[in-house]
Amino acid sequence: MSNLEDLYREIILDHYRSPRNRGELATPPAHRVEGFNPLCGDEVVVYLDVRDGVLADIKLTGHGCSISQSSSSLMSGAVKGKTIDEVNATIDSFKKLMTVHESALAKEEDHDDEVDLRRLGELAALQGVVKFPVRIKCATLAWNTLRQGLEELV
Amino acid sequence: MSNLEDLYREIILDHYRSPRNRGELATPPAHRVEGFNPLCGDEVVVYLDVRDGVLADIKLTGHGCSISQSSSSLMSGAVKGKTIDEVNATIDSFKKLMTVHESALAKEEDHDDEVDLRRLGELAALQGVVKFPVRIKCATLAWNTLRQGLEELV
Amino acid sequence: MTSFSARRVRADIPQLTRVVNGRTITYLDSGASSLQPRSVIDAMSRYYELRHANVHRGVYQTANEATEAYEGSRNAVARFINAPGGENEVVFTKNTTESFNLLAKSWGATNLKSGDVVLVSEMEHHANIVPWFQLRETTGIEVRFIPVGDDYRLDLSNLDELLKGVKLLSITGMSNVLGTRPPVKDLARAAHDVGALIAVDAAQMLAHGPTDVTELDVDFAAFSGHKMLGPTGIGVLWTREQVLDTMPPFLGGGGMIADVRTDGYTPAKGVSRFEAGTPPIAEAVGLHAAVRYLEGLGMENVAAHERTLTQDALTRLELTFDGRVRVIGPLNTIERGGVISLDVEGVHPHDVAQVLDQFGVCVRPGHHCAKPLMRRFGLAATARASFGPYSMTKDTDVLLEALEHALKMFG
Amino acid sequence: MTSFSARRVRADIPQLTRVVNGRTITYLDSGASSLQPRSVIDAMSRYYELRHANVHRGVYQTANEATEAYEGSRNAVARFINAPGGENEVVFTKNTTESFNLLAKSWGATNLKSGDVVLVSEMEHHANIVPWFQLRETTGIEVRFIPVGDDYRLDLSNLDELLKGVKLLSITGMSNVLGTRPPVKDLARAAHDVGALIAVDAAQMLAHGPTDVTELDVDFAAFSGHKMLGPTGIGVLWTREQVLDTMPPFLGGGGMIADVRTDGYTPAKGVSRFEAGTPPIAEAVGLHAAVRYLEGLGMENVAAHERTLTQDALTRLELTFDGRVRVIGPLNTIERGGVISLDVEGVHPHDVAQVLDQFGVCVRPGHHCAKPLMRRFGLAATARASFGPYSMTKDTDVLLEALEHALKMFG
Numbered sequence A, B: 001m002s003n004l005e006d007l008y009r010e011i012i013l014d015h016y017r018s019p020r021n022r023g024e025l026a027t028p029p030a031h032r033v034e035g036f037n038p039l040c041g042d043e044v045v046v047y048l049d050v051r052d053g054v055l056a057d058i059k060l061t062g063h064g065c066s067i068s069q070s071s072s073s074l075m076s077g078a079v080k081g082k083t084i085d086e087v088n089a090t091i092d093s094f095k096k097l098m099t100v101h102e103s104a105l106a107k108e109e110d111h112d113d114e115v116d117l118r119r120l121g122e123l124a125a126l127q128g129v130v131k132f133p134v135r136i137k138c139a140t141l142a143w144n145t146l147r148q149g150l151e152e153l154v
Numbered sequence C, D: 001m002t003s004f005s006a007r008r009v010r011a012d013i014p015q016l017t018r019v020v021n022g023r024t025i026t027y028l029d030s031g032a033s034s035l036q037p038r039s040v041i042d043a044m045s046r047y048y049e050l051r052h053a054n055v056h057r058g059v060y061q062t063a064n065e066a067t068e069a070y071e072g073s074r075n076a077v078a079r080f081i082n083a084p085g086g087e088n089e090v091v092f093t094k095n096t097t098e099s100f101n102l103l104a105k106s107w108g109a110t111n112l113k114s115g116d117v118v119l120v121s122e123m124e125h126h127a128n129i130v131p132w133f134q135l136r137e138t139t140g141i142e143v144r145f146i147p148v149g150d151d152y153r154l155d156l157s158n159l160d161e162l163l164k165g166v167k168l169l170s171i172t173g174m175s176n177v178l179g180t181r182p183p184v185k186d187l188a189r190a191a192h193d194v195g196a197l198i199a200v201d202a203a204q205m206l207a208h209g210p211t212d213v214t215e216l217d218v219d220f221a222a223f224s225g226h227k228m229l230g231p232t233g234i235g236v237l238w239t240r241e242q243v244l245d246t247m248p249p250f251l252g253g254g255g256m257i258a259d260v261r262t263d264g265y266t267p268a269k270g271v272s273r274f275e276a277g278t279p280p281i282a283e284a285v286g287l288h289a290a291v292r293y294l295e296g297l298g299m300e301n302v303a304a305h306e307r308t309l310t311q312d313a314l315t316r317l318e319l320t321f322d323g324r325v326r327v328i329g330p331l332n333t334i335e336r337g338g339v340i341s342l343d344v345e346g347v348h349p350h351d352v353a354q355v356l357d358q359f360g361v362c363v364r365p366g367h368h369c370a371k372p373l374m375r376r377f378g379l380a381a382t383a384r385a386s387f388g389p390y391s392m393t394k395d396t397d398v399l400l401e402a403l404e405h406a407l408k409m410f411g
């Protein structure tokens, strides 16, 4: 069952059990954006407080599987306090990590290097997800919602 | 090719080449009714002149295959001048002939007796059609149209 | 009755010998789609090998054979559900969902007007909700919901009130989430008493017990081939001939017309009016084989078998997990079938299914296309195990083993 | 180019070894439906044996495999027709007819208003006529017909006039009666010049030559699996992603929603918005195998092969029957494909087909779902012979022999 342990790393289970930045922000001033995964019913609501080009605060509510919830928790930690450009760069890196397809992984093990894992920090724990293509949507739900929220703010 | 000759008896080809009672009747007093076979495009138009419970005159136009055209020609001869009750009885007999399914025919050869072939006269030439189930609709088109016309007159 | 053997059924299903993650498959997802016996698969292959042709318009032999095969399937389906008007009442669609759309957009659009009520229930599949919402947008009908009680059954205490203004009651014969089987026959009487018609979503019924539309006294029934051991790509809308004759066409095209001119068209009569274009011919052949297979099993036998399996599973889930695995649905087998939705403490259904997959266990996580029901119980999703005629207690054994692991892992 | 061998293709088609009325089948009805190669039949059997499951909502392995197989087919179809936006533009339907209904009832109903013109042609199949008539009933659009000239080609002399007020030009890529191939690319330019979109009925194109929607510069294309060596029960509507994104849902149900509440629903994004209910999964697998098979043949090769066959048949029909068998369609192979409609002197098409059946020859009599065209030429029906990649000159030999017999019999 090595595969399962690739997916459910300890850090993921930890963020699932104790999600960070959980809650709501008053809107306005914050911006609220919802994401659905219609296929599995996962929902995430992201509250963004952007000031002077910086994501000053972020909170999340919603529900879903360990992957979607830990991913949103990990995301919140990774983007909070960053400039919008930095946030966008992090979204890009994460989404890149998630599109490295299983077969590609299998072929060249060091393919990962294309994505700067160090820059992703804790987020790298989610890289096992790509071996379970159907779960990629869980992992990216919060990220797509965040991106949508940022676009709505422009 | 015995089957083909069962279907295309000489009398059928004759009625196909020289259809009887072809033409139109003035409406009114005659009643006009149309029949389609949507599956093959066959069309038949029946003109009925019913007086005092008798089908005083009948004419037909339309186009279609040898089976539908010979059947309508044979029909016109069989019903013209008959009382409506007789016409309905003839329609019933003919439709019965056409519903004797191929497999039934194969099982009991004398099954035919159920339909009084003598009473059908020349119409009996069409009995080979039941061995070609897809052509039954051709043979019955004019008959169903005639029945519809009679019903509309009631 | 004694001739039924789930072991023999299982031996007829090629996929059940498949090994996944080192374990032979434990298929508990018949609620989503059932598996096909060899005879169904072979019937379709033989059809393509020997007698494929387009139907209805050919006179050559294979075209006749294809037409007879297609129409023969219609006849078999009519017999299987005991349709009073036989094959003249069976319309082939692509799935249950299209059947409901046909019902709403043909019968509904012409028979319902602003203010008329379509009564559904909170436990309906989206297939029996969204088409009515779509119709509401265009005609202003009201879509009303029969509530579901805390006992996971329809709350019919206010039925008289609910039925006011109702022109159609459209109700599932078995919930694909709860397993609940509403009292369709009683509801048919109640609907008819107020002059309404009743449609039954039979998608979850056909493979799991006898379905007799005459006995149930319903007016419409919708179901899918792929949930009754048959192929994908085919469904059925059954309705009484008198009702069908009043329904205008839905999809337009070849086959459904009597005539087309440059200035208009005349629809065909009968079931073909609703079957535009080349129909699912091979699929009808496969469905016929499935019907024959199910008839061979005896639907009473299948119902009894699944009842036993379900009772056993419900009991053992309770005994083994002592509340940490909650069943979302009735806990006895009175008016319920073999669909068991689970809520596993601390483990999201998605994760439950993922862990179970490692044991070769196929269960389905999600909202099961019944979001209003999920909302009713404050759930986003469940992990659903569902039985078929080929299911056995050993499937439950593996399910329990795998659930244990999931609880441990996330605990 | 030299690697194509019709004999080898023929050997791949199980049905072509069948004996009917003492003769090996001569299949000349590919225009109605093509025959399936072994690889297509086997792909579907293997799917049912190994990895059938409902798609999209499962996490267990066979459900993933089924989903990948289904989506993989979408991808293959997109590549086969060179869809600019890839698989995001390929909607699976049940057949060409449903594709046109989707086009009319989703795109048409929202983009067209009273007075807007949909321009079709007199040589259209009912699938590309009736849905527009239906839309006319609800929205008051005008349905206008491009006339067909005595040369059996579109009469485009008045095109500028015809295009006035046109919002959609919807035209066949090849007539299923005449064999005529309208100049789709030129028509696309003309349509776009007046700000209209263009849809192509590609049902008769896919199996007979390259179909490149990017090169043709069309906006919609509709076709069926069963006419391209694939299974029944599946069709495609292709459209540009920008257009697709603006189209509201058509059928409502599971799979096409993002959310359903008791008070309403939110449709899903992308192609799934148009795929309500369990899709034709095995059929998609079969279609994928058919695409792979056709790619292996090389569509240029197939086109060249059918062109040679058609020219040979047209020439020999003329030489052999000296006018007693009239071809209803262009007499050369310029802008025409391998569909040959026959008018046999003194023999009704139905009877032609019946006599031919005795020789094992499969041709189709009737109006071929193109009644306006039949009326245009004062015909009720034709007997139609049509080629496929597996057709050979020996098929034409038997056709001529049998036609000779029919003429003698009715002469």
Ligand SMILES: Cc1ncc(COP(=O)(O)O)c(C=O)c1O
Residues within 6 Å of the ligand: C254, C276, C277, C278, C279, D031, D032, D095, D096, D097, D098, D125, D127, D128, D172, D174, D175, D176, D201, D203, D204, D224, D235, D369
């Ligand atoms: C040109 C054309 N368009 C549309 C169709 C309809 O295809 P289907 O019956 O698969 O919907 C056909 C086939 O009959 C056709 O030949």
Ligand SMILES: Cc1ncc(COP(=O)(O)O)c(C=O)c1O
Residues within 6 Å of the ligand: C031, C032, C095, C096, C097, C098, C125, C127, C128, C172, C174, C175, C176, C201, C203, C204, C224, C235, C369, D254, D276, D277, D278, D279
């Ligand atoms: C109760 C019920 N109704 C309708 C459906 C829809 O069936 P299909 O997806 O075959 O259209 C399903 C299956 O998902 C179901 O379980």
